[in-house]
Amino acid sequence: MRRVTRWLARHDRARAWTLLAPGTLWLLAFFVLPVAIMGAYSVMERGLYGGVEPGFTLEPYARFFDPLYVRILARTLWLAALTTLLCVVIGYPVAYAIAGAGRWKHALLFLVVLPFWTSFLVRTYAIMFLLRDTGLVNSALLALGVIDEPLTLLYTPGAVLAGLVYGYLPFMILPLYASLEKLDPALLEAAESLGARPAARFLRVTLPLSLPGLVAGSLLVFIPSLGAFLTPDLLGGARQVMIGNLIQQQFGAARDWPFGAAASFVLMALVLAVVYVFLRRGASALPEEV
């Protein structure tokens, strides 16, 4: 053992490979291999009873350009973008407040991650109980005399959006908090003594410096929103079909693995494109090291 450690200490490349090996093997086994299998399935013939048959065809990809599926894709992108925007609007002030909360910081952060202690499915069911006609929200509004008739809240696009924002908000708050917390107060004092008003201080100092957190948070919200399928099913009453539902259906009842794999690949290509644009924009917008 000692000889091995000593040998590794002298050989930089070997050391690097040894350290990288567990992660690399993990990614090979659970990411690269499955993606390769999916890629292969997406161009094979569909098995009548599920699975795939040998052969080569691009038909599953061609099929995706059916206006029906393109509309689903467009709806998915729109919902994911709206979710991200709402998470920024709600999450930024929260992260800002927590970063400046002094000794309450840790307690507040704890509250942000607390929902993760319960399963997402259970929390989604809880939202259904809140939103239904005889649910808490409607009962409260009726009792207060604000409304005479229960509002239709559950099984609407708004319910899906609310569920998505609720589910992914912590992923926006945490990275934003991390960058806001590192912000050096001396920079803000300098800006103030140089005559910058509060709005200018925020726009020219705080916001640019929190941009890395904003980019990370937006990616962490946008990407999983694109693949959501539980929320549209349960809160949208299966009427707000997103691409995640379509893919799940292909591997389940529809028994059309090649089409499901092709749809997954289209989704993956979209995610990659978005990440690329975001990271490039994000990187060029970042301030120089201060």
Add this chain to the structure above:
Amino acid sequence: MSRLREVAFLVEATGTGALDRREFLRRAIATGIGGATAGLLLEACGGGGDPGDPPRGDLDLDPTDVPDEIEDRLAIYNWSDYVADDTIPRFEDEYGVEVTYDTYESNEEMLAKLQAGAAGYDVVFPTGYIIEVMIAGGLLAPIRRELLTNWGNLSPIFLDPPFDPGNAHSVPYLWGMTGVAWRTDRVATPPDSWGVFHDDRWNGKMTLLDDARDVIAAFLKLNGFSINSTSAGELEAAKRDAIEAGAHVRAFVSAPVKGQLVSGDVWIAQLWDGDTRQAAAEEPAIAFALPREGAPIYADAMVIPRSAPHKRAAHAFMDYILRPDVGAAISDATGYGTANAAAQPADPKPYPSAEELARLEFMRDLGEGTRLWDRIWTEIKSS
């Protein structure tokens, strides 16, 4: 060639050296078996060894071979909440068999798992149309009728079903129908037609199931067609009606609708009769209506996978389920009717009358039609 036969063939070819390891993996993956499973199969069969080695492994066992002795273990794969609390412990005590019990939530989940090569289950409880797929895929072992002394208890209604002629591969278990659950205190007359889902009076107070087969079946029946139709013209008519219904119903919901019927959020819901009985146990104003145009009837049955390691214990278990008292307890606990005519539960669910039976239709597998159905279903949900 069916996938299982293809694999059996591949395994044999590898054992005799006719195929090398890489070629085996390539072709096994092509049959839809995961690479890891294929690798395990190869190991189990000693593939790549000396040419001329006889192939070994479970796949080469004769699936009809059932030992005389009851094994001391049994692995069951069933729907969740689909037996009575004491069903399994009583069997364990009486037969001295240790039971492992796993559950699934949908036929497709179970099928995908077995197709992916999951071995080790002895008794599974699929719905009829899936049994058809499993037989076609060579996934099932034949039933040895002479080992089932209580076979005579079964109601003739569920014997010789269209999905398994002669019950060669399946033993009927529980049965149900898809109809309309409704609140008798909110709706004056029974909604005994699928046309109720076009009725403006109940806008926003109705739901359809989140299930392609059941929803499209309802509107095929409304048009007087078979629930197993794959005709483009008939399906187009059903699709039009389903999309029109979509403007009146609140959502497509399956299991959670029980709670919404009880709370009064929903007054009229397409639902299975067993689930309706479960909801009615909480709210007596809930009743079940069977649409006059006809409806799906389904029978879940017990089957033995071809790869089952404890086939004798599996038969013993099925014979035990066919006992009157055991069947009655299961029907009482689940709310679903038993196919066991000798079982009289405390609160029996009557068998369909001859008149009702004429309106009911068993679901069949759609084969190539599955793809068209899925396209239509996606369109109905997105409209």
